[in-house]
Amino acid sequence: MDILKLKEFLEKNNIKPTYQRLQILKLFETEKSHLTADEIYMKLALENPSLSKATIYNTLSIFTEHDLLNELVISKGESRYDIAKGFHGHFVCKKCKGIYDFDVELPDLEVKELEGFEITVKNLTYYGVCANCKAVQSVDGVNDM
Numbered sequence: 755m756d757i758l759k760l761k762e763f764l765e766k767n768n769i770k771p772t773y774q775r776l777q778i779l780k781l782f783e784t785e786k787s788h789l790t791a792d793e794i795y796m797k798l799a800l801e802n803p804s805l806s807k808a809t810i811y812n813t814l815s816i817f818t819e820h821d822l823l824n825e826l827v828i829s830k831g832e833s834r835y836d837i838a839k840g841f842h843g844h845f846v847c848k849k850c851k852g853i854y855d856f857d858v859e860l861p862d863l864e865v866k867e868l869e870g871f872e873i874t875v876k877n878l879t880y881y882g883v884c885a886n887c888k889a890v891q892s893v894d895g896v897n898d899m
């Protein structure tokens with residue numbers, strides 16, 4: 755998407771399209787990965803010297819509230835974000851720390867205990883060792899699992 759389309763997109767979602775917000779949205783459009791606030795800062799700060807971490811946190815929370823981004827808390831105290839593209843699961847490799855998306859149909863579970871609750875986030879995260887790391891392991895003949 756070019757910057758004009760991104761601008762329209764934000765306006766359509768009732769978000770004021772400030773320059774910094776557009777830069778952050780554009781980064782998610784191009785990277786399509788699961789970024790932390792720090793990573794966003796490192797990628798954008800060079801070209802945007804006036805960008806502060808507070809602005810990034812603020813923008814991330816606005817985008818998350820408007821369902822433009824998904825917030826994932828995968829390791830303790832560290833949120834990662836990816837561009838919302840419907841529900842999908844995440845596989846986290848404990849060797850390379852890679853995060854892999856996978857498509858999954860979430861069954862509409864009726865949870866009796868949560869009647870009357872408003873659910874805002876549903877997460878499905880698998881942990882393990884990815885195929886690449888497993889291949890390396892078996893070549894090395896190492897098995898420290």
Ligand SMILES: [Zn+2]
Binds near residue numbers: 848849884885886
């Ligand atoms: Zn891996």
Ligand SMILES: [Zn+2]
Binds near residue numbers: 788836
């Ligand atoms: Zn994802």
